[in-house]
Each structure stands twice: as C-alpha cells, then as structure tokens.
Amino acid sequence: MSDTGSVTLVTGATGGIGKAIVSELVRGGHHVIATDLREPAAKDRVPGAQYVASNLLDDAGIERLISAVPGGLLTGLVNAAGVAFFDTDGSVFDIAEPVWAQTIGVNLDGLRKVTKAALPLLRAGNQASIVNIASTAGLRGMDDPLDAYQVSKAAVVSLSQSIALQLGPEGIRCNTVCPGAILTPMISSLYDESPERRQDMERRTPLRRLGLPEDVASAVSFLLSDNASFVTGTNLVVDGGWTAQIK
Known part of the structure; x- marks a missing residue:
C-alpha cells in the first residue's frame, strides 16, 4: 500500500509499537516525522524517518515539533505515545497522586495537546486522518487493576469519537486502534520473569498467540490510507479475539 505524498507525524515513535508504525509507514511511502522524549541512537532509527525530540507535556516542545513539519501540512497524525506504570499503578483507592497525574498527563493530555497543535496542519493536508492508540483496557475491565492506565485509554476512545464527529x-x-496483549520490549520483560503469565495469556487468546507490534502497525496503516476513506469514529481492536469472549 503506497501513500507517496503522505506526511505523517508519529508520537511515541521509539517504543515497540511506535517504531513498528514508523517502519510500516516509511515502507508505504510516507514522509514520517517521528517524535519521542529523546532522539534514538543511530542503531534504533528507522532509515528514512525524520526524528524530532519533544516533550508532549511541554507547550514549547510541541511548538518546536509542529514547526519541524515540512511544508506546514500533515496528511496523518498517529498518537502512539503512552505510559503504563505496572509497579505503581493499581486501584484508584491506593494509587499515588503523581502516578495518576503522569499517566493521565502523557496518555490523554499529551495526545490532546498535540492534536490541537497539529489541527491547522491537518486542515492544510486535505482529507487527513488521525489514529489514536488506545487499548483493550479502555474497553473492558482488567483482572489486576491499572486504573490510571485504564481510565486514560477509555478517555482516548471517547475523545477520539468526539474528534471524529467534530472534524x-x-x-x-x-x-482508534485498541491493541490487546502485544509483545513489546516493555511487556516482554514481564513475561521473561513469569513464563507462566505469557502462556496463560496465549491460552486465553482465541488465536493462541500474543500480538506483535507489526500487527498494530498494519491496522494503523490501513486507517491512514484511502482504503479507509469512509471509516471514522470507530475502534479497530487488534487483540486476537480476546475481547470477543464472555469470561
């Protein structure tokens, strides 16, 4: 699927899912502006992508990021930046205030700020597409609560629908794309510590495997493309069938 002439901004671009998205889009002919807190080392860069370091909670950082977009137009925006504090997130009744604030800040406020700042460039891009990475945790409850993460992702789903109606x-x-259990570097360390946990998740997934970052990237690429020109305000769930089950 080639989208020569497409200019797409991807946040969270050095994470497992973010990097896969950047790779997929560059391969499809997009000019990609890839941003994260820090620019990646040379070995971790996707050849052909334009990297810009920015803090999505810093207005000046977002302003620098937007000014780096060539030609002052965007045909696509992918909000993939996100955090999950597995060790300190938990029940809303116990979670520390800084953990709650940081999670909501990055996962929701950062997304909102970037989208607002990018809107004039998206309008200039003509028939542009926004894809926000949420999570199945934003659609269903979790066995072990990560309430800050879950609430932030549910808010992303809701906000995305509102943006779709307004624009x-x-x-x-x-x-939105809602990934399920995806084997990212962040998650793989948890499975390394507990192979039983990985086996249990694979058993509970109808396709009997964990997802890969490339599975999410393919979904994002579709939603950005003209093949999805009549698709808006929807959630594309990439979870191997996990949320289709009644447990």
Whole structure:
C-alpha cells in the first residue's frame, strides 16, 4: 500500500509499537516525522524517518515539533505515545497522586495537546486522518487493576469519537486502534520473569498467540490510507479475539 505524498507525524515513535508504525509507514511511502522524549541512537532509527525530540507535556516542545513539519501540512497524525506504570499503578483507592497525574498527563493530555497543535496542519493536508492508540483496557475491565492506565485509554476512545464527529464535516477522519496483549520490549520483560503469565495469556487468546507490534502497525496503516476513506469514529481492536469472549 503506497501513500507517496503522505506526511505523517508519529508520537511515541521509539517504543515497540511506535517504531513498528514508523517502519510500516516509511515502507508505504510516507514522509514520517517521528517524535519521542529523546532522539534514538543511530542503531534504533528507522532509515528514512525524520526524528524530532519533544516533550508532549511541554507547550514549547510541541511548538518546536509542529514547526519541524515540512511544508506546514500533515496528511496523518498517529498518537502512539503512552505510559503504563505496572509497579505503581493499581486501584484508584491506593494509587499515588503523581502516578495518576503522569499517566493521565502523557496518555490523554499529551495526545490532546498535540492534536490541537497539529489541527491547522491537518486542515492544510486535505482529507487527513488521525489514529489514536488506545487499548483493550479502555474497553473492558482488567483482572489486576491499572486504573490510571485504564481510565486514560477509555478517555482516548471517547475523545477520539468526539474528534471524529467534530472534524468529519471537514473531511478529517479520527479512529482508534485498541491493541490487546502485544509483545513489546516493555511487556516482554514481564513475561521473561513469569513464563507462566505469557502462556496463560496465549491460552486465553482465541488465536493462541500474543500480538506483535507489526500487527498494530498494519491496522494503523490501513486507517491512514484511502482504503479507509469512509471509516471514522470507530475502534479497530487488534487483540486476537480476546475481547470477543464472555469470561
């Protein structure tokens, strides 16, 4: 699927899912502006991507990021930046205030700020597409609560639908991708510590495997493309069938 002429901004671009998205889009002909807190080492860069370091909670950082977009237009925005504090997130009744604030800040406020700042460039891009990375945790409850993460991702789903309704008349689409259990570097360390945990998740997933970052990247690529030109305000769940079950 080639989208020559597409200019797409990807946040969270050095994480497992973010890097896979950048790779997929570059391969599909997009000019990709890839951003994260720090620029990656040379060995971790995707050849052909343009890297810009920025803090999505810092207004000046976002301003620098937007000014780095070539030509002042975007045909796509992928909000993939996100955090999950597995060791300190938990029940809303016990969670420390800084953990709650940081999770909501990055996962929701950062997304909101970048999208707001990018809107004039998306309008200039003509029929642009926004894809926000949420989570199945934003659609269903979790066995072990990560309430800050879950609430932030549920908010991303809700906000994305509102954005879709507001910008639809301008021809700008907005959708979410909701990954399930994806084997990212962040998650793989947990499975290394507990192989039984990985086996249990594979057993509970109808396709009997964990997802890969490339599975999420393919979904993002579709939603950005003209093949999804009549798709907006929806959640594309990439979870191997996990949420389809009644437990």
